Amino acid sequence: NIQLLVSVLPVLILNMVLVAGLHSITTVSEVSVKAGGSISIPCLYDSKYTHHVKYLCRGHKWVTCSYTVKTDEAGSSQRFSISDDKDQRIFTVTINNLTDDDSHYWCIVEIKDGSDVGKYFRLSVTRGSPLLYVDHQEMTGFNGDDVTISCYHSISGEGGWCRLGGSCVMESSGSIDGTTVIINVNVPGAFTVTMRGLRTESSGWYFCVKGDLQMPVHLTVNEKQERPSTSGYQTTHDILLINICHLRVDGIGQVLSSAWFHPDMTLGIQAKEFNLCFIRPENLVSHALRVLQVHLGCHVPFTGLIGGVLQR
Numbered sequence: 001n002i003q004l005l006v007s008v009l010p011v012l013i014l015n016m017v018l019v020a021g022l023h024s025i026t027t028v029s030e031v032s033v034k035a036g037g038s039i040s041i042p043c044l045y046d047s048k049y050t051h052h053v054k055y056l057c058r059g060h061k062w063v064t065c066s067y068t069v070k071t072d073e074a075g076s077s078q079r080f081s082i083s084d085d086k087d088q089r090i091f092t093v094t095i096n097n098l099t100d101d102d103s104h105y106w107c108i109v110e111i112k113d114g115s116d117v118g119k120y121f122r123l124s125v126t127r128g129s130p131l132l133y134v135d136h137q138e139m140t141g142f143n144g145d146d147v148t149i150s151c152y153h154s155i156s157g158e159g160g161w162c163r164l165g166g167s168c169v170m171e172s173s174g175s176i177d178g179t180t181v182i183i184n185v186n187v188p189g190a191f192t193v194t195m196r197g198l199r200t201e202s203s204g205w206y207f208c209v210k211g212d213l214q215m216p217v218h219l220t221v222n223e224k225q226e227r228p229s230t231s232g233y234q235t236t237h238d239i240l241l242i243n244i245c246h247l248r249v250d251g252i253g254q255v256l257s258s259a260w261f262h263p264d265m266t267l268g269i270q271a272k273e274f275n276l277c278f279i280r281p282e283n284l285v286s287h288a289l290r291v292l293q294v295h296l297g298c299h300v301p302f303t304g305l306i307g308g309v310l311q312r
Helices: 002-024
Strands: 030-034 039-045 054-058 066-070 080-085 090-095 104-109 117-126 132-134 138-142 147-153 159-163 173-176 179-184 190-196 204-210 213-222 234-245 266-276 284-286 291-295 301-305
Touching: 030 039, 030 132, 039 104, 039 117, 039 213, 054 080, 054 090, 066 080, 090 104, 090 204, 132 204, 132 213, 138 147, 147 159, 147 204, 147 213, 159 173, 159 179
Parallel strands: 030 117, 030 213, 138 213, 234 266
Antiparallel strands: 039 090, 054 066, 054 104, 080 090, 104 117, 132 147, 147 190, 159 204, 173 179, 179 190, 204 213, 284 291, 291 301
16 A cells, blocks of 8 residues: 555646646637647746746646647647747647547646646547637737627537636627627527727637637737828838839830829839839930839839839
8 A cells, every 4th residue: 555655646746736737827628620620729828937838738648648849849840830929928839630639638838847837628529510610710900990700609508708818708798808899699500709999909819618618719909000191192112122014115114013002192112123124215214324214004103213213
């Protein structure tokens, strides 16, 4: 009996240390995924672990799991990848080409001169559509705007929307960190989550909830880019490369650009390099000075020195 106690004591102590560290890491508990697909799982950690190594461990039991990818190892495999956002205190693991064996994993923070801390999550792999899923795990919005996420499900149970490590909205309306959340459950087999009045602080990881399942969604909120004022029709654009090709006798040219501008707008283009081809002598306003005059597709005339900066 004494020998048995001695043999299991290290395991008991290790499990006690692990349980004590569970509150230091927060993640989802169970996610439904499709075989052959991929999934990204966020793991929120305590600020004291900001500069620690993080890794993903595969296996049902803590003492027997094997690590698959670590933040201190360069590169990533075709199957596993990991990234650490120290500002958000979240490291994200991505598992590709999911199989039936991808069921049990641990998010773990490495502790030097001590026992690592981790949190378990389970993947429920299906051959058909997942029991709870979204169109895209990555969503983008703009400051002050709204964003809507559709959470599709084929199971019963209470539904809602939560922020990782934060609060949840489980009713038709509520708020998370000052952002209004509206949940619409009128569509069979799905509910939509609308976040209104996004702020930069709204960026982060959230997840749909349905019954015992969760589906993580990452939201990035960007600042709105103000449109150039049309007062005076003046604007300047920095372009790395301009190609001016197929100039005809009438001086009409083409510039590779995806933008169109008002015909009365003064458009200054600063380019590090631009390439000219098929230049006819009649297109040169001044042969001595090598000055070229062209018209863009938006019919804004330009005159400039070849090899210099185009100016109107």
